[in-house]
Amino acid sequence: MYDVHHINAMRYSRDHKKQTHTRLVKKAAEQFRRRGVQGIGIAKLMSQLGLTHGGFYAHFRNKDELISAATRQMFEEAAARMEAAAEKVPEGGKVAAIVNYYLSAGHRDSVTQGCMLPALAGEMSRQPGAVRKAYTQGLSAYAARISKYMRGAGEEDRRNQARLLFAGMAGSMMLARSVDDPAMSDEILRQAREFYSSAFQSRETAAGG
Amino acid sequence: MYDVHHINAMRYSRDHKKQTHTRLVKKAAEQFRRRGVQGIGIAKLMSQLGLTHGGFYAHFRNKDELISAATRQMFEEAAARMEAAAEKVPEGGKVAAIVNYYLSAGHRDSVTQGCMLPALAGEMSRQPGAVRKAYTQGLSAYAARISKYMRGAGEEDRRNQARLLFAGMAGSMMLARSVDDPAMSDEILRQAREFYSSAFQSRETAAGG
DNA sequence: TGTACATCAGTGAACGCGCGTTCACTGATGTAC
DNA sequence: TGTACATCAGTGAACGCGCGTTCACTGATGTAC
Numbered sequence: 127m128y129d130v131h132h133i134n135a136m137r138y139s140r141d142h143k144k145q146t147h148t149r150l151v152k153k154a155a156e157q158f159r160r161r162g163v164q165g166i167g168i169a170k171l172m173s174q175l176g177l178t179h180g181g182f183y184a185h186f187r188n189k190d191e192l193i194s195a196a197t198r199q200m201f202e203e204a205a206a207r208m209e210a211a212a213e214k215v216p217e218g219g220k221v222a223a224i225v226n227y228y229l230s231a232g233h234r235d236s237v238t239q240g241c242m243l244p245a246l247a248g249e250m251s252r253q254p255g256a257v258r259k260a261y262t263q264g265l266s267a268y269a270a271r272i273s274k275y276m277r278g279a280g281e282e283d284r285r286n287q288a289r290l291l292f293a294g295m296a297g298s299m300m301l302a303r304s305v306d307d308p309a310m311s312d313e314i315l316r317q318a319r320e321f322y323s324s325a326f327q328s329r330e331t332a333a334g335g
Numbered sequence: 336m337y338d339v340h341h342i343n344a345m346r347y348s349r350d351h352k353k354q355t356h357t358r359l360v361k362k363a364a365e366q367f368r369r370r371g372v373q374g375i376g377i378a379k380l381m382s383q384l385g386l387t388h389g390g391f392y393a394h395f396r397n398k399d400e401l402i403s404a405a406t407r408q409m410f411e412e413a414a415a416r417m418e419a420a421a422e423k424v425p426e427g428g429k430v431a432a433i434v435n436y437y438l439s440a441g442h443r444d445s446v447t448q449g450c451m452l453p454a455l456a457g458e459m460s461r462q463p464g465a466v467r468k469a470y471t472q473g474l475s476a477y478a479a480r481i482s483k484y485m486r487g488a489g490e491e492d493r494r495n496q497a498r499l500l501f502a503g504m505a506g507s508m509m510l511a512r513s514v515d516d517p518a519m520s521d522e523i524l525r526q527a528r529e530f531y532s533s534a535f536q537s538r539e540t541a542a543g544g
Numbered sequence: 545t546g547t548a549c550a551t552c553a554g555t556g557a558a559c560g561c562g563c564g565t566t567c568a569c570t571g572a573t574g575t576a577c
Numbered sequence: 578t579g580t581a582c583a584t585c586a587g588t589g590a591a592c593g594c595g596c597g598t599t600c601a602c603t604g605a606t607g608t609a610c
Contacts, residue, residue: 143586162461164373167563172587180567181587189564237460243506248457250513251446252371262515290507290526297452297506298499304459306471317499325534352553376596381554389600390554398597548609555603563594570588577581 147185149175154196155203156238159245163193163253193253194260200242201264205271212275218328220275221291225323228295229315234302243296244303268292277327291326294318356394358384363405364412365447368454372402372462402462403469409451410473414480421484427537429484430500434532437504438524443511452505453512477501486536500535503527 153174157166168189169179186192211227212220227233233240250261269288276291278284298318302311362383366375377398378388395401420436421429436442442449459470478497485500487493507527511520 146586162373162458164371164563165461168565169563177586178588179564180589183565183567184586243510245457245460247509247513248454249371251454251509252374255515258513258515261513262519265510265514266519286522286526289510289523290530293506293510293523293527294503295506297502297504297509300456300460300506300509301452301474301498301502304456304467304470305474306464306467310471313495314498314502317495318502321499321534325530355553373596377598378596386553387555388597389556392598392600393553546610550608551606553603553605555601557600557602559597559599561596563596564592566592567590568588569590570586572586573584575581575583577579 143184146175146177150182150185151192151195151199154192155199155242158193158196159200159240159242160238163246163249190254190257193257197242197246197257197261197264200246201268203239204241205268208272221326221328222323224272224275225291225295225319225326228292229298229302229319229322231312231315234299234311234315237303241292241296241299243292244300247296248300265289275328287326291322295322298322352393355384355386359391359394360401360404360408363401364408364451367402367405368409368449368451369447372455372458399463399466402466406451406455406466406470406473409455410477412448413450414477417481430535430537431532433481433484434500434504434528434535437501438507438511438528438531440521440524443508443520443524446512450501450505450508452501453509456505457509474498484537496535500531504531507531 150171154166154171157171157174160166168182172179172182182192186195208224208227211223215223228241237245250258253261266285269285269292272288272292273281273284276284276287278287295318298314302314302318305311305314359380363375363380366380366383369375377391381388381391391401395404417433417436420432424432437450446454459467462470475494478494478501481497481501482490482493485493485496487496504527507523511523511527514520514523
């Protein structure tokens with residue numbers, strides 16, 4: 127269904143532009159998390175790919191479209207990481223594994239690779255409609271992918287549990303990152319790990335699985 | 336201990352400048368929450384007070400000092416609101432009152448008057464040292480003022496409980512504000528109210544009132 | 545009571561800078577013949 | 578195999594704009610005499 131029918135005339139390899147597009151979205155996803163959506167401009171972003179700013183508009187109609195694409199990318203990345211953390215442990219420990227991974231010092235210290243919620247959700251309420259739409263869909267998809275590890279009466283309930291858990295963990299991570307004092311930051315994470323892993327037990331544990 | 340000794344030569348009333356200072360901090364606290372710290376500039380802020388931008392530097396050395404002052408103001412305001420919500424109800428219901436107030440649609444819809452955490456904590460980790468210091472102190476003072484309503488073995492434990500509760504509620508409020516869909520937003524708040532008011536019971540209830 | 549002067553909160557032009565966006569262009573490539 | 582041409586990802590000058598900050602100034606006031 128791609129436009130593969132008129133592949134003719136290209137400067138670089140067949141899918142060079144697609145690769146540039148991908149690199150751009152990934153770099154944006156990193157930089158937005160590190161500096162905030164307003165904290166990094168098109169020119170700086172493009173120069174970090176070895177390109178100049180004018181070329182940006184061959185890939186996106188405007189900055190908001192890039193923000194939307196980066197938002198989808200960030201949710202997708204984070205969901206994959208959470209699944210990876212959960213898949214490493216046996217049934218019954220999966221929620222604890224997710225909580226311990228999410229609320230780890232490693233996750234705190236790698237903002238550019240982590241969940242977007244602690245870094246960017248506060249700014250999302252100030253974004254234009256198109257961005258918020260992409261964000262809301264991304265968040266729902268995120269909760270849906272985590273739901274399989276949660277306790278709950280049905281799929282919808284499990285998704286709500288996942289959303290509640292991630293909202294809470296995002297709040298604690300946000301505080302752990304914003305605070306001045308490293309010891310306080312560690313304490314915030316430690317207390318949150320304890321609280322959330324006991325409050326949300328694994329689906330299988332609860333079911334006796 | 337004020338500089339009241341050389342009160343001479345003044346255009347307006349005796350404490351006119353102090354009043355302007357106060358108005359400026361309050362307006363900044365509103366606008367920062369609504370638009371983000373980078374979303375409102377000195378010129379716009381001053382013009383909202385009927386003043387011009389140049390006068391700003393008679394009140395603050397730079398924008399960061401205003402951010403610090405506004406941060407203290409926001410924590411102070413929020414703490415007072417939480418105490419007011421708690422004082423309205425009898426012993427045993429105070430944590431529930433705080434949770435229900437914090438996670439209300441009213442609080443969600445009045446960003447400019449609400450707790451700064453859902454609106455600004457994400458940006459705080461990107462602020463310069465002086466701002467983060469004021470923020471960290473403000474947060475600790477906030478937790479200390481709420482601690483009297485919390486369960487816990489000692490004062491430190493109760494402060495930690497308050498911080499954990501507010502981190503979690505801030506995360507849920509942040510999601511409720513960022514999401515596109517009003518029904519989803521209401522659901523996020525409803526589920527969070529249920530979860531946090533049952534997870535954190537009042538000090539007096541736990542102690543047997 | 546009347547005049548000269550000092551005070552200082554606030555004014556507004558100017559600064560260098562970075563932003564998002566537009567657009568005429570370049571030049572390496574694949575294709576047609 | 579060799580030449581002319583079409584393609585198009587990326588270039589870079591230019592746009593209008595808003596930012597934080599500086600600084601010489603203004604003008605209403607209180608004080609001194």
